[in-house]
Amino acid sequence: MAKEVVKEKEKKSPMKRWKEYKSSAHYNNDMKGLASGSKNFIVNLFKFATIIGICYVILAPVLGIIASSFFSNADQYNPMVYMIPQNPTFERYTLAAKRMYYFKTCGLTLLYSLTLMVIQVVICSMVGYGFARFNFPGKKFLFACVIIMIVVPTDSIMLPLYMSFKNFDIFGIIKGINGHAINMMSTTTPMYILTFFACGLRSGLYIYIFNQFFRGLPKEIEEAAFVDGAGVWYTYFRIMLINALPSVVTVAVFSMVWQYNDTFYSSLFLMKSDVIVSKQLATLQANIANFDKIMDPSIQQLYVSAGIVLIMLPVVLIYVFLQKYFIEGVERSGIVG
């Protein structure tokens, strides 16, 4: 009897077993797991394909420029060479750096944008703090003016700005002393003045960021400082500014990079090209054609791409070093209202 039972069990055809399995609860569970697993896989695949594709769109021109800056003449004329040079040279960089007076100009530009950055951070954080923590009549109206500053494009006031710095005067005082107004064109002074009075490059945005961030900080910090006898300025410089480090980093990187890249103000105030490195780039091609008698535009182009890489380098380095703090800072700080 027992043997027969065993035999019957063994006899169960695979079809029958499959049917049993299909009608059991296990089947449903397993199928669900499989379906969700494959769904997840497809979604992930789609996600990574999108991300990688978009990263490619962003990086492709940069990679192309970096690659072509290493091309030798033979590589440039050889249509089979794509992206990876056969005989890489460093000559493009040496000549481009020489013709752009790279190290001197770049140092001056970095100094210029660094000082402006410091002024920008101090002044804008001060103004933002003033709006965030003090109550005074007309505060709402004045803050609306800050918003107007962000919204109104600087381009619409470029003409009067040009005029007022070409004949710089404060209510006729300077004219009274010197006999004529100061012409500030082709110097960097107008930018320093504008930044000091919080009207520089995107100062409105920075004020807004700082304002939002200071409003998010707990009031107890200041109250404790006040009880301990700290004055308003001491509280601001030694306590609040240090607590606002994420937004300070954000604004610092933004203002540094945008100032370094800026061409609007530097061309409006006709700044000299030995202070602004990006202006050297505009004349690089002509300089190489004139001084080095390299007449083939496709070869000249290689020098220009080397120049672009040279100009991008400091900014990218700053960004790479501060990237982690920076993105965290943007996320934690006040851009999000």
Added chain:
Amino acid sequence: MSKEKTSEELKVEMLSQMGTKADELEIKEEELTEKQKAKKAARYEREKKRELKFAAKSEKRMASGHGGKSSLNTKRMRHGYLFILPWLIGFVLFYVKSLVQTVQFSLSDLSVQPTGGYKLKFVGFDNFLYAFRVDPQFKQVLTSSIGNMLIDVPLIIFFSLFMALLLNKKFKGRTLVRAIFFLPVILNADAITSAMEMSRAMMTGGISSSAAETANAASGIGVDYYMKLLSDLALPNKVLEYLAGAVERISDIITASGVQIIIFIAALQSIPSSMYEVAKIEGATGYETFWKVTFPMVTPHIITNVVYTVVDSFTDSKVVDLAYKTAFDQMNYGLSAAFSLISMIITILILLLVVKIIQKRTFYYN
């Protein structure tokens, strides 16, 4: 004994030395102090005065009781004005003055004097009429840049929201991807972009030509094929044009949405996780969670992003180029001011309209 003696001797010696030292010191003090004493006294007096002042102040404060609060408030008020003072001066001196002057210039004919100054001749609305009726470029440039903006802004917003959703979740290499996405903001230099464009225009031989050819070939076939497919679906022409425009500017859109993505990521991270837990407990699907939790919580930031995008696209637009050229190449300052003013007014109108429309549908959590 000898030891004691010696010790006594030592003591005597020490004492005598001390005495001489003290004498010396006294002498020195006598020599020096006439000046120093005066100084010391002055310092002492000052300190005393300060203490007295402080005491008086605190007494006052104590005496006035609750009344002291108002004086504190006025003090804080004054400090508030002090804090915003640099901005206030700059705003009045440069911004307001410049805006007024722009209006003034746009209403007049400006001629630069050889002495360095300029002369204004009031001409009324002639510059505006000229801009709209006579100028060959302005109307075209204005409409095209507004059209571009109308196409770009919604695309940038949708794209950046989408990307923020993708990048918000944790995966390997997330920081790297975020860094790459923010790269266009960092490399957003006019000099670099113009040099890149120049290099694209002058592409001959080598990598560039072959890459350009393949790119052309690929995009040519692709876009045409899909356009045909879509027109077979009998979609209206306007939609088709929009889609074609979107495909054409895909790289522009990607490079223009760095800041927006970051803002949206921050917004997504500020949503309390308890909301998602509740949604999960209630049995909401992913789709429902997005539309009922994530999207409403993000809407306030859509306004921020729209404002940022519109302003950004207008500062980069060709109207600005045109205004710059008319001012500094053709020396027609009045007309340039009119151009700037018109574009500014249109920007602000568009912003107001868009913000109002979105604000109606915005959900405020607090």
